[in-house]
Amino acid sequence: xxxxxxxxxxxxxxxxxxxxxxxxxxxxxxxxxxxxxxxxxxxxxxxxxxxxxxxxxxxxxxxxxxxxxxxxxxxxxxxxxxxxxxxxxxxxxxxxxxxxxxxxxxxxxxxxxxxxxxxxxxxxxxxxxxxxxxxxxxxxxxxxxxxxxxxxxxxxxxxxxxxxx
Amino acid sequence: xxxxxxxxxxxxxxxxxxxxxxxxxxxxxxxxxxxxxxxxxxxxxxxxxxxxxxxxxxxxxxxxxxxxxxxxxxxxxxxxxxxxxxxxxxxxxxxxxxxxxxxxxxxxxxxxxxxxxxxxxxxxxxxxxxxxxxxxxxxxxxxxxxxxxxxxxxxxxxxxxxxxxxxxxxxxxxxxxxxxxxxxxxxxxxxxxxxxxxxxxxxxxxxxxxxxxxxxxxxxxxxxxxxxxxxxxxxxxxxxxxxxxxxxxxxxxxxxxxxxxxxxxxxxxxxxxxxxxxxxxxxxx
Numbered sequence: 434x435x436x437x438x439x440x441x442x443x444x445x446x447x448x449x450x451x452x453x454x455x456x457x458x459x460x461x462x463x464x465x466x467x468x469x470x471x472x473x474x475x476x477x478x479x480x481x482x483x484x485x486x487x488x489x490x491x492x493x494x495x496x497x498x499x500x501x502x503x504x505x506x507x508x509x510x511x512x513x514x515x516x517x518x519x520x521x522x523x524x525x526x527x528x529x530x531x532x533x534x535x536x537x538x539x540x541x542x543x544x545x546x547x548x549x550x551x552x553x554x555x556x557x558x559x560x561x562x563x564x565x566x567x568x569x570x571x572x573x574x575x576x577x578x579x580x581x582x583x584x585x586x587x588x589x590x591x592x593x594x595x596x597x598x
Numbered sequence: 599x600x601x602x603x604x605x606x607x608x609x610x611x612x613x614x615x616x617x618x619x620x621x622x623x624x625x626x627x628x629x630x631x632x633x634x635x636x637x638x639x640x641x642x643x644x645x646x647x648x649x650x651x652x653x654x655x656x657x658x659x660x661x662x663x664x665x666x667x668x669x670x671x672x673x674x675x676x677x678x679x680x681x682x683x684x685x686x687x688x689x690x691x692x693x694x695x696x697x698x699x700x701x702x703x704x705x706x707x708x709x710x711x712x713x714x715x716x717x718x719x720x721x722x723x724x725x726x727x728x729x730x731x732x733x734x735x736x737x738x739x740x741x742x743x744x745x746x747x748x749x750x751x752x753x754x755x756x757x758x759x760x761x762x763x764x765x766x767x768x769x770x771x772x773x774x775x776x777x778x779x780x781x782x783x784x785x786x787x788x789x790x791x792x793x794x795x796x797x798x799x800x801x802x803x804x805x806x807x808x809x810x811x812x813x814x815x816x817x818x819x820x821x822x823x824x825x826x827x828x829x830x831x832x833x834x835x836x837x838x839x840x841x842x843x844x845x846x847x848x849x850x851x852x853x854x855x856x857x858x859x860x861x862x863x864x865x866x867x868x869x870x871x872x873x874x875x876x877x878x879x880x881x882x883x
């Protein structure tokens with residue numbers, strides 16, 4: 434890892450203690466970054482930083498001998514959440530699985546609880562359900578539906594294959 | 599018949615109108631079916647007003663060939679039996695007011711108030727909001743809302759939306775999560791004293807999670823986790839987007855937010871009652 438990826442512009446971040454809540458207007462999605470990933474994102478946004486500096490900073494923050502695996506894992510999380518600018522060239526990431534990175538994190542002395550992770554939420558593009566669901570809405574049991582009829586869907590719109598009739 | 603009803607003659611049947619008011623705007627519900635009017639009278643009793651001054655639109659429910667048809671200006675008709683059309687009507691009333699007052703952030707939440715403290719109980723359907731709200735009201739709290747809580751983002755105040763609570767009837771045994779949705783529901787009549795008609799500023803938020811057999815436990819959430827849960831419970835995120843994210847972030851910094859894991863609502867309510875009494879009355883953001 435010789436050069437670092439850049440954080441996409443246009444993201445709106447809210448610092449909440451050591452976590453960060455990010456709104457991505459382009460995807461209309463909300464991401465909650467754990468403290469490690471949040472710190473990595475902050476350091477990446479500070480473009481004067483080198484990889485080595487960030488590795489040291491992460492190691493210091495998490496109190497592990499080396500922050501290299503944590504940095505790689507955090508960048509992997511940010512990439513999967515589409516929070517990095519892929520149009521800007523950065524050194525290709527080694528093809529290392531998350532499992533392997535987690536093993537390295539563990540070997541580096543960091544507990545699994547500080548492993549970088551992002552929770553992503555895509556809020557409903559329409560008004561969300563209230564007391565019951567209307568026809569064609571996806572459901573799981575009859576009581577979800579205003580009609581009290583949650584039956585197999587005729588199309589494929591519902592991931593659970595059930596919809597209100 | 600309720601004194602708020604206006605009855606008029608139509609071509610085929612008597613049609614009655616009722617006016618459901620939220621924050622100065624009225625939604626007209628008209629029907630030729632006495633049972634629908636009766637449902638509206640019971641469900642919206644604290645929200646009914648005698649006359650129309652500022653319209654938020656209309657919804658009509660009529661009898662047709664052994665079923666009921668709900669008709670409204672902006673969507674397809676809904677056909678169903680009495681129970682399903684009443685549930686759908688309640689849902690549509692919420693949506694109409696959400697659309698009319700898109701300046702507010704509508705949370706899927708019940709809200710209760712006591713001595714200036716407002717406790718929000720937020721979560722999706724089936725997590726026990728109505729059960730907890732009604733049980734708190736039996737302990738001296740007053741209901742602001744049962745299922746949806748309209749929040750002013752500038753002042754952190756919940757406006758009253760006191761539709762009649764509908765809670766699930768618990769059979770008195772441990773339940774699996776998937777059984778909850780199948781339980782019978784009961785409508786709970788609230789006395790006038792148990793209903794708050796004034797906006798109240800949020801003092802605390804509880805996010806209930808039902809777990810069959812679980813001992814009641816309150817855990818304060820990290821601000822980020824709490825904010826994400828509030829985004830999940832926004833009913834009109836689409837109206838606010840980044841402003842909604844900014845708002846839930848502010849509220850998560852300012853207000854204590856707890857996860858409540860519980861197995862029996864009646865054995866849990868004392869915990870919420872105690873929590874609520876210790877919340878700060880006036881929180882600034």
